[in-house]
Amino acid sequence: MRILLTGATGFIGSAFLRLASGRGHEVVALLRPGRLAASLPPAGHRRWLIGSLAEPPWDEIKRVEPDTCVHAAWITTPGVYLQSPENHHFAKWSEDFICRACECGVRRVVALGTCIEYQMESRPLREDETPLAPMTTYARCKNALREVLTEAAKRGGFSLAWCRIFYPYGIGEHPQRLCSVMVQELARGETVVLKTPHSTKDFIHIDDLAAALLTVTQSNASGAINLGTGKGTTVRHLAQTIAGLMGREKLVVEADSCAPDPLSFVVADASKLLALGWRPQIELQDGLARLIRHLTQ
Numbered sequence: 001m002r003i004l005l006t007g008a009t010g011f012i013g014s015a016f017l018r019l020a021s022g023r024g025h026e027v028v029a030l031l032r033p034g035r036l037a038a039s040l041p042p043a044g045h046r047r048w049l050i051g052s053l054a055e056p057p058w059d060e061i062k063r064v065e066p067d068t069c070v071h072a073a074w075i076t077t078p079g080v081y082l083q084s085p086e087n088h089h090f091a092k093w094s095e096d097f098i099c100r101a102c103e104c105g106v107r108r109v110v111a112l113g114t115c116i117e118y119q120m121e122s123r124p125l126r127e128d129e130t131p132l133a134p135m136t137t138y139a140r141c142k143n144a145l146r147e148v149l150t151e152a153a154k155r156g157g158f159s160l161a162w163c164r165i166f167y168p169y170g171i172g173e174h175p176q177r178l179c180s181v182m183v184q185e186l187a188r189g190e191t192v193v194l195k196t197p198h199s200t201k202d203f204i205h206i207d208d209l210a211a212a213l214l215t216v217t218q219s220n221a222s223g224a225i226n227l228g229t230g231k232g233t234t235v236r237h238l239a240q241t242i243a244g245l246m247g248r249e250k251l252v253v254e255a256d257s258c259a260p261d262p263l264s265f266v267v268a269d270a271s272k273l274l275a276l277g278w279r280p281q282i283e284l285q286d287g288l289a290r291l292i293r294h295l296t297q
């Protein structure tokens with residue numbers, strides 16, 4: 001495949017870029033002006049085109065003749081992204097970018113959505129069954145983009161897979177993400193106070209997520225597809241596992257009263273992804289051990 005990739009400097013996009021180019025796919029990735037691609041210099045099957053979602057380098061993209069577009073770029077700044085008005089810009093830029101890419105010959109589009117497009121339930125979330133109820137600007141804009149692209153795909157004759165990402169973790173994640181925060185606090189000898197110990201999430205190692213994304217990209221699956229493992233882990237178990245690996249079990253305590261948690265059970269029904277042949281390879285304990293080594297050495 002010749003893949004046009006956005007968000008390639010990010011947590012998920014860079015893992016996908018490494019995997020897809022390593023497997024022999026030609027990947028041309030968008031790089032914003034002034035940004036560095038130092039950790040992934042151009043090599044072999046990958047190269048960078050300078051531009052942004054708002055100002056893509058169309059002449060160069062046309063010359064490359066991509067057949068596939070994987071769209072990962074979005075605003076994700078912790079503490080900001082959920083309600084930022086910037087989400088509306090990203091939805092519009094994404095629609096324009098993908099539709100224009102399809103006019104340039106792209107026939108397969110894989111775009112990244114989010115598990116919080118769903119209405120939360122106390123059972124695994126299923127693509128074609130669980131109602132949608134996006135509560136944040138971020139999730140609403142993602143869902144609006146999915147709707148508009150679904151219509152565009154019907155008109156434009158391209159196939160669209162909409163990947164709902166669950167909770168990726170691992171090396172390269174933002175330092176304010178849950179696992180990294182816990183590791184850093186424990187490494188400093190600080191107490192980790194759990195406000196929502198029962199909160200249950202579907203954590204997926206970043207390398208497993210990249211492999212899932214490549215599996216979907218290579219398939220002809222269309223519509224929404226959950227990218228999660230199907231396995232829920234409580235925040236308590238996560239914290240105890242990290243603390244156990246670091247020999248700091250006594251530093252994990254639970255708050256006297258639990259905080260309200262609108263996302264108390266967010267676990268994928270992964271049947272659709274599993275049916276494509278993908279299997280998770282990295283156990284939580286192993287993935288966390290790698291992250292701890294990376295952050296503490």
Ligand SMILES: NC(=O)c1ccc[n+]([C@@H]2O[C@H](COP(=O)([O-])OP(=O)(O)OC[C@H]3O[C@@H](n4cnc5c(N)ncnc54)[C@H](OP(=O)(O)O)[C@@H]3O)[C@@H](O)[C@H]2O)c1
Nearest residue numbers: 007008009010011012032052053072073074076112114165
């Ligand atoms: N990580 C998660 O837990 C999670 C969960 C659900 C869904 N997702 C979705 O997965 C996708 C990737 O997330 P991530 O965690 O990898 O995010 P990330 O690490 O913050 O990466 C975001 C990427 O988007 C690029 N970008 C931002 N604004 C851009 C613009 N105007 N034009 C072109 N590129 C731009 C960034 O480039 P720069 O390096 O130039 O800033 C970066 O490469 C997003 O669509 C996100 O909504 C992530």
